[in-house]
Amino acid sequence: MCHTYLYYIAFSLVCLSGCLPGFLLQTKKLSSSYEERRKQATAIVLLGVIGAEFGAEIEPPKLPTRTRNTNQVPEGFGLTSGGSNYSLARHTCKALTFLLLQPSTPKLPAHSTIRRTAIDLIGRGFTVWEPYMDVSAVLMGLLELCADAEKHLTNITMGLPLSPAADSSRSARHALSLIATARPPAFITTIAREVHRHTALAANTQSQPNVHTSTLARAKSEILRVIEILIEKMPTDVVDLLVEVMDIIMYCLEGSLVKKKGLQECFxxxxxxxxxxxxxxxxxxxxxxxxxxxxxxxxxxxxxxxxxxxxxxxxxxxxxxxxxxxxxxxxxxxxxxxxxxxxxxxxxxxxxxxxxxxxxxxxxxxxxxxxxxxxxxxxxxxxxxxxxxxxxxxxxxxxxxxxxxxx
The missing domain is CATH 2.130.10.10 (YVTN repeat-like/Quinoprotein amine dehydrogenase)
Structure with a gap:
């Protein structure tokens, strides 16, 4: 019964936001109405919470006499016999991804509360959003926020008040950990693919000035941190993709350092x-x-x-x-x-x-x-x-x- 109530809440939130597809269209030209944008943001966050926490379980109530119109608001997060019930998850995922990846604007600052909330919901509900998500773009977006995490580590570890940038970095690190442990193969294969692409670019002398300042190059320590978590918590998944994991480690470690100290000391x-x-x-x-x-x-x-x-x-x-x-x-x-x-x-x-x-x-x-x-x-x-x-x-x-x- 609880899930039925959640379904009706989700249905009402979609109506409140003017329907998610409409939200996605409007985000390209952000509404000038503060009240409208506030309602949309509230609806997206609540839909994200419901999807992240209960998405795999919620289905619309079983009403035999009910006929579904193709233009009707998307139903539920769960999978039904027709497979059409993933519409709501897809549109919510697109909205959350937009909030993560959209460049900073006066109406959507880089480290705004709504953006940090979207980051958290992407991590918590990754298993729900993954089928509709550009996983590579999302991981690169999160790593970009983590690339300068070491600058904020003092405040984070000492419990000092966090700046918006430090809070975004902390949220992104937590989201990466949640994504990696929820779907180790998705994380490992995606990062390995990015490493191979980056290595190919580095081999091209014309692109070398850019690759050393890329997100992947600046986030090496963060990638190694997540790999360590996977090795500790999910070794069986790591062994299944051990060569891909080693590709990632070899990219992130300095060869001269490994040669000097050995693999045992470096990693x-x-x-x-x-x-x-x-x-x-x-x-x-x-x-x-x-x-x-x-x-x-x-x-x-x-x-x-x-x-x-x-x-x-x-x-x-x-x-x-x-x-x-x-x-x-x-x-x-x-x-x-x-x-x-x-x-x-x-x-x-x-x-x-x-x-x-x-x-x-x-x-x-x-x-x-x-x-x-x-x-x-x-x-x-x-x-x-x-x-x-x-x-x-x-x-x-x-x-x-x-x-x-x-x-």
Whole structure:
């Protein structure tokens, strides 16, 4: 019954705002009537609250005798058999997105209360708005507000009064965290796509003066903060997109800093996965992918190569202490493979020319390892590879069983 009342409230709010599609048209030429704009803003905020909190549950009341006119005000937020009930969610999403992305004007200042409220509602109701949202534009808009967050961190952490700009930054950071944890694949794939696009632009010498001041370049620390949250709270989702996550991390970290201090010190959270290994001698990072390939990153060049390795998800990878060999293990295909690294100068040149950097030397079949409990995060730590010397390695299962191999 509560949801029925909420539906009627939403219906009334649409009428109050002059209908959402009308609002979107009027935002292009903001109304000169203060009272009208106030009503529209109030309606949009309340619709956003209802959609964010109850959007997936609200459907219009079931009235068998009621006929729906195609020109009728959009109904509800929930999905019905005809699929037409997403109209209200779509129009509310467009209004909230407009408030986030619209450039500052005298009638809509950059850090106004209505804009900050829209930011908060976008984060809280992302799962409702996502089907109708340009996710890339929204994430870039939020990152733009977070790009200078460090300037406001003192006031935020010390509990001092916040300026409108600091409040916008705080709201945007919270919205990013909510979006990332609500839809990890959407966040990771969107940011990875933006990274690839940005990297391609950086390779073009004509565009280089602009890319270093772009939103993505200025918000690196914020992106890493969200990635750390995902690794901590949703490691299974991160592992499914581990190569994309590493692409993002490699973009955000300074290669010279990683070369000097190592991956463990620069970004320790990613090193918790057995599918990631860093070699200090060759300055390379190996990442085992879910489809069985090995992604090999060269810190010196920033290049990445993907090499087919196994027929199933890779469980663990590890470099030998001297960096000459890489061991990879897949519990999916029950094989462990040993690869010889090309560490010569010609190997570095080959990295630039996409020549293979790994040569498979040996492959052994091993008994599969069963997780302690199906469907748990224990599947992420089924087994790890431990080198006891430059040529000897132990495959250590989670239950303590060992398999010893020599290259």
């Amino acid at each position: 320790p959270s990613i090193c918790r996965f057995y599918m990631v290994s860093y070699c200090e001698r060759s300055n390379r990072i190996a990442v085992g992918a879910r489809h069985g390939s090995v992604a090999l990153y060269d810190i010196r060049t920033g290049k990445c190569q993907t090499i087919p390795g196994h027929s199933g998800r890779i469980t663990a990878v590890s470099f030998a202490p001297d960096g000459r060999y890489l061991a990879t293990y897949s519990n999916a295909d029950s094989h462990i493979s040993f690869w010889q690294m090309n560490t010569s100068l010609l190997g570095s040149i080959g990295m630039l020319n996409s020549a293979p950097q790994l040569r498979c030397m040996k492959t052994y079949q091993v008994p599969p390892v069963h997780p302690a409990s199906p469907g748990s995060q224990n599947a992420l730590k089924l087994a790890r590879l431990i080198w006891t010397s430059n040529r000897n390695v132990i495959l250590m299962a989670h239950d303590g069983k060992e398999h010893r191999f020599m290259v």
